[in-house]
Amino acid sequence: MNEIIExxxxxxMIVITISxxxxxxxxxIGPTNPDRAVALxxxxxxxxxxxxxxxxxxVTTRLNDVILLIGILLFIGTIALAKYLEKGVIIDxxxx
Amino acid sequence: MTGTTIEFIMQIIIILFLVLxxxxxxxxxxxxxxxxxxxxxxxxxxxxxxxxxxxxxxxAFIFLYVEHEIVSGKLILGIIFILLTAPVSAHMIGxxxxxxGIKPWSHDGNTRDAYADSFKxx
Numbered sequence: 001m002n003e004i005i006e007x008x009x010x011x012x013m014i015v016i017t018i019s020x021x022x023x024x025x026x027x028x029i030g031p032t033n034p035d036r037a038v039a040l041x042x043x044x045x046x047x048x049x050x051x052x053x054x055x056x057x058x059v060t061t062r063l064n065d066v067i068l069l070i071g072i073l074l075f076i077g078t079i080a081l082a083k084y085l086e087k088g089v090i091i092d093x094x095x096x
Numbered sequence: 097m098t099g100t101t102i103e104f105i106m107q108i109i110i111i112l113f114l115v116l117x118x119x120x121x122x123x124x125x126x127x128x129x130x131x132x133x134x135x136x137x138x139x140x141x142x143x144x145x146x147x148x149x150x151x152x153x154x155x156a157f158i159f160l161y162v163e164h165e166i167v168s169g170k171l172i173l174g175i176i177f178i179l180l181t182a183p184v185s186a187h188m189i190g191x192x193x194x195x196x197g198i199k200p201w202s203h204d205g206n207t208r209d210a211y212a213d214s215f216k217x218x
Contacts, residue, residue: 002163004107005159008111008114008115009114011118012114012115012117012118012152015118015121015122016118016121018125019121019122019124019125022125022126022128023125023129026128026129032134032193032196032198033196034192034193034196034198037189038128038137038189039128039141041141041186041189042124042125042128042141042145045121045141045182046121046125046145048149048174049117049118052149052153052171053114053152055156056114056155056156056159056160059164061168061170064168064170064171064174065170067153067171068170068174068177071174071177071178071181072177074185075177075181075184078185078189079184079185079188081189082185082188082191083188085193085196086188086191086195086196
């Protein structure tokens with residue numbers, strides 16, 4: 001009976017690969033820079049889903065740390081990218 | 097006999113969660129491709145991808161619990177983290193886009209931009 005879940009997992013991985021390819025198209029051609037930021041954010045979320053599916057297929061819990069770490073780095077990266085787009089600097093010092 | 101029936105039902109539930117989550121993730125990507133504007137793309141990406149990742153994580157949680165009796169709290173923590181951080185990053189990107197001067201899309205060219213008007217009044 002586990003073969004069904006494995007087949008469904010492989011199918012979901014193929015669909016998520018197609019989704020990442022579509023987002024890469026938007027990253028390359030995106031008309032403005034915030035478009036690219038949105039697409040990169042969505043790519044990170046797709047990577048989290050892909051890590052979850054790999055954890056199902058390999059029947060392990062060691063990838064759960066990877067999922068959390070991708071989420072945290074994605075959040076920090078998106079915030080830094082948005083601050084760079086808005087102000088031109090990421091770490092601004094007030095005492096200068 | 098009853099054990100196998102319950103196993104079968106749980107597998108159906110796992111497959112349902114996985115397929116639903118993958119569908120929402122794919123629809124988020126199609127929305128990012130098809131929508132005409134940064135702000136509408138933010139709607140598609142943030143909301144649909146959050147729902148999709150919740151489905152996949154809940155599917156993985158139930159799978160690990162049913163098959164190997166592992167309760168993995170980190171997957172639930174991942175769902176909570178995505179639910180907390182995705183709106184914040186979407187808000188930051190949207191504000192950066194508005195500050196850099198990207199106009200909201202409109203089909204006839206005279207949609208009112210209330211956020212820019214609030215700056216104008218001050």
